Amino acid sequence: MVRAIARRLATGAVTLLLVTAIVFALAAMSTGSSLPGESVEDTSPLTPEQRAEIRALYHFDEPLHVRYGMWLQDLLRGDLGRSFHDRRPVAAKIAERLPATLALNAAALLLMILVSVPLGALAASSPGSLLDRAAGSATYALYSIPVFWAALLLQLAFAIRLGWLPLYGTQTSGMEAAPLVARLHDRLAHFVLPTVCLAYPGFAYLSRFVRGILVDNAAAESARAARARGLAPSAVVIRHGFRQAAVPLLTLAGFLLPRLVGGSVIVETIFAIPGLGHLFVGAMFQRDIPVVMGLTLLSGAATLGGVVAADLLYAVADPRVRRA
Amino acid sequence: MRSPTPGCAVPRRGHLPRGLVAGGALIGILAFFGIAAPFVATDRPLLARGPDGWSSPAARSAFGLPDAPAGRSATAVVMAPIPRAPETIQLDSVLAPPGPGHWLGTDGLGRDVGSRLVHGARVSLAVGFLSAALALLVGLPLGALAGWSRGPIDAAVSRGVEAMLCFPSLLLALALLASSPPWLSALPDSVRLALVLGITGWTPAARYVRAEFLKLGGSALVDSARASGAGSLRIAVRHVLPHAAAPVLVTASFSVGSAILLEASLSFLGLGVRPPTPTWGGLLTEAAAHLERGWWLALLPGAALFLSVLGCNLAGEGLRDRLDPRSRP
Numbered sequence: 001m002v003r004a005i006a007r008r009l010a011t012g013a014v015t016l017l018l019v020t021a022i023v024f025a026l027a028a029m030s031t032g033s034s035l036p037g038e039s040v041e042d043t044s045p046l047t048p049e050q051r052a053e054i055r056a057l058y059h060f061d062e063p064l065h066v067r068y069g070m071w072l073q074d075l076l077r078g079d080l081g082r083s084f085h086d087r088r089p090v091a092a093k094i095a096e097r098l099p100a101t102l103a104l105n106a107a108a109l110l111l112m113i114l115v116s117v118p119l120g121a122l123a124a125s126s127p128g129s130l131l132d133r134a135a136g137s138a139t140y141a142l143y144s145i146p147v148f149w150a151a152l153l154l155q156l157a158f159a160i161r162l163g164w165l166p167l168y169g170t171q172t173s174g175m176e177a178a179p180l181v182a183r184l185h186d187r188l189a190h191f192v193l194p195t196v197c198l199a200y201p202g203f204a205y206l207s208r209f210v211r212g213i214l215v216d217n218a219a220a221e222s223a224r225a226a227r228a229r230g231l232a233p234s235a236v237v238i239r240h241g242f243r244q245a246a247v248p249l250l251t252l253a254g255f256l257l258p259r260l261v262g263g264s265v266i267v268e269t270i271f272a273i274p275g276l277g278h279l280f281v282g283a284m285f286q287r288d289i290p291v292v293m294g295l296t297l298l299s300g301a302a303t304l305g306g307v308v309a310a311d312l313l314y315a316v317a318d319p320r321v322r323r324a
Numbered sequence: 325m326r327s328p329t330p331g332c333a334v335p336r337r338g339h340l341p342r343g344l345v346a347g348g349a350l351i352g353i354l355a356f357f358g359i360a361a362p363f364v365a366t367d368r369p370l371l372a373r374g375p376d377g378w379s380s381p382a383a384r385s386a387f388g389l390p391d392a393p394a395g396r397s398a399t400a401v402v403m404a405p406i407p408r409a410p411e412t413i414q415l416d417s418v419l420a421p422p423g424p425g426h427w428l429g430t431d432g433l434g435r436d437v438g439s440r441l442v443h444g445a446r447v448s449l450a451v452g453f454l455s456a457a458l459a460l461l462v463g464l465p466l467g468a469l470a471g472w473s474r475g476p477i478d479a480a481v482s483r484g485v486e487a488m489l490c491f492p493s494l495l496l497a498l499a500l501l502a503s504s505p506p507w508l509s510a511l512p513d514s515v516r517l518a519l520v521l522g523i524t525g526w527t528p529a530a531r532y533v534r535a536e537f538l539k540l541g542g543s544a545l546v547d548s549a550r551a552s553g554a555g556s557l558r559i560a561v562r563h564v565l566p567h568a569a570a571p572v573l574v575t576a577s578f579s580v581g582s583a584i585l586l587e588a589s590l591s592f593l594g595l596g597v598r599p600p601t602p603t604w605g606g607l608l609t610e611a612a613a614h615l616e617r618g619w620w621l622a623l624l625p626g627a628a629l630f631l632s633v634l635g636c637n638l639a640g641e642g643l644r645d646r647l648d649p650r651s652r653p
Contacts, residue, residue, distance in 0.1 A: 011486075015486045023499075026499045026503050029503045030503030030504060030505060146589070148608055149622070152611055153626070155615060160616055258490070266593070284498055292498075292503075295495075299491060300487070303491070304486075
């Protein structure tokens with residue numbers, strides 16, 4: 001098992017290096033056209049001295065491989081560079097936006113599990129039934145709905161027509177002095193629509209995934225033995241099916257994470273939530289390449305970390321892999 | 325298609341899967357509107373009668389010809405079903421709800437939503453299909469090379485694919501657009517988007533083709549071809565590649581769907597095709613700006629997007645059922 005883990009970590013390290021190379025290549029292509037003061041439409045041209053200072057600050061005059069090396073060294077120290085826009089450290093800008101994105105994604109993941117696992121179990125309890133097919137088609141259709149359209153329709157229905165929920169933002173202005181319970185309620189109300197928007201595309205694959213594993217396990221010997229011992233079908237699903245589903249569920253991490261991050265970009269933009277996705281889109285419009293690089297790298301590295309961790313857990317949890 | 329090896333041919337018998345028919349029909353209808361847009365929604369008459377006989381101003385403009393000199397004095401005989409151009413601004417009928425004058429209402433600048441919707445199909449579908457083709461063009465040779473050669477090339481390609489898959493496709497496309505290298509920003513909008521989505525979206529094709537080559541590389545199929553004296557390249561192209569056709573077709577139809585969705589996301593964020601060219605994503609951005617007064621703006625562009633993505637996904641699933649009997653439930 002130690003050898004398998006060591007190998008996975010080694011290939012993971014190679015992939016991580018490639019991830020940094022992709023991010024660096026993306027940024028390197030833009031050099032020159034993006035330096036403040038060098039574009040045609042810039043209204044406040046810099047003096048040559050200021051320009052030289054900026055070029056030195058961002059190492060623009062070094063050859064590419066040297067810059068890549070310097071950038072990697074900085075990364076190892078946790079330094080993601082400085083924003084073109086306000087010259088603040090990118091890491092600090094990311095840190096202050098992280099909580100909103102984490103809260104939104106955690107809530108979306110929770111909602112995804114709360115809806116998909118029971119739905120998948122329900123569908124698996126009678127494969128091929130009307131219920132199973134209806135659940136399959138409904139989640140499948142949901143999966144094809146563009147998230148920004150769903151967001152607009154939900155805003156139209158629940159914020160504008162019914163007035164039950166706020167349209168966007170994270171809190172109602174003027175609520176700062178309100179009692180804690182009211183403030184908390186206000187905060188939560190602002191997160192309902194974004195959470196639903198981020199979570200619903202995942203209902204399809206997560207519920208089908210759960211269903212698939214449970215159906216396979218129901219046909220397995222152990223489940224038949226359990227039924228023969230007189231266990232109720234629901235008990236077979238819960239006590240035997242889910243335990244075996246836990247391991248393959250881990251592999252979903254690599255599948256879910258990039259989608260959640262991509263979804264956050266759109267959802268945070270529509271609902272004006274000051275998270276990482278919002279920061280990313282803003283940085284794009286400002287051509288703030290260090291911020292774009294930092295966030296792209298962060299999402300790539302986080303996903304890779306999730307995939308490798310899932311593989312390692314898989315190796316630990318699955319006795320067949322453990323022995324190898 | 326003639327099958328080069330017996331026994332593993334594409335199945336021919338049986339009914340087409342319902343998903344494939346429904347998905348194909350959806351895409352077909354939307355593609356018809358996209359292709360026929362200059363005749364479905366235009367303010368020029370389809371048929372006009374002038375002093376020197378019959379003419380079709382709509383056809384002239386669709387093929388980029390200047391208006392006929394006598395065109396102005398001609399009287400319109402047959403108008404298009406939606407007799408409005410997508411970019412005509414009418415400030416006296418801003419945010420008009422759906423009604424006789426404008427079947428699907430007007431937007432914040434008085435432009436006809438129906439006309440913009442029909443013309444929007446052009447960008448969405450063109451970018452979707454073009455970028456899927458580009459993704460295949462990159463992914464197929466890379467995947468085949470990796471799966472066929474194994475060893476260090478395979479390891480390199482596989483790590484590359486794994487690294488690419490770590491990034492959400494939307495983020496990768498956005499980052500590439502943000503860095504906007506000169507060779508990219510010189511291109512027309514829709515070609516640029518197709519290129520960006522192709523460059524960032526080739527990994528699924530590469531993965532499936534590699535898996536197929538890896539699976540068949542050591543099979544009796546290859547051994548027998550080699551025994552009969554075929555060279556390595558010939559075996560790869562003539563005997564193994566046709567088997568990879570099925571998974572490739574399936575991934576291609578899924579990737580058309582996801583490219584349509586990504587193009588719309590980019591246009592929605594304001595980073596795709598620039599206004600005033602109508603795109604479904606761009607129409608939804610306008611809808612978001614007038615959400616409280618113009619509900620009709622949000623409804624149909626999103627529905628069109630939904631149907632085209634659903635169509636691609638249904639067609640992909642249907643193809644998979646048709647081509648790979650093992651995946652049938």
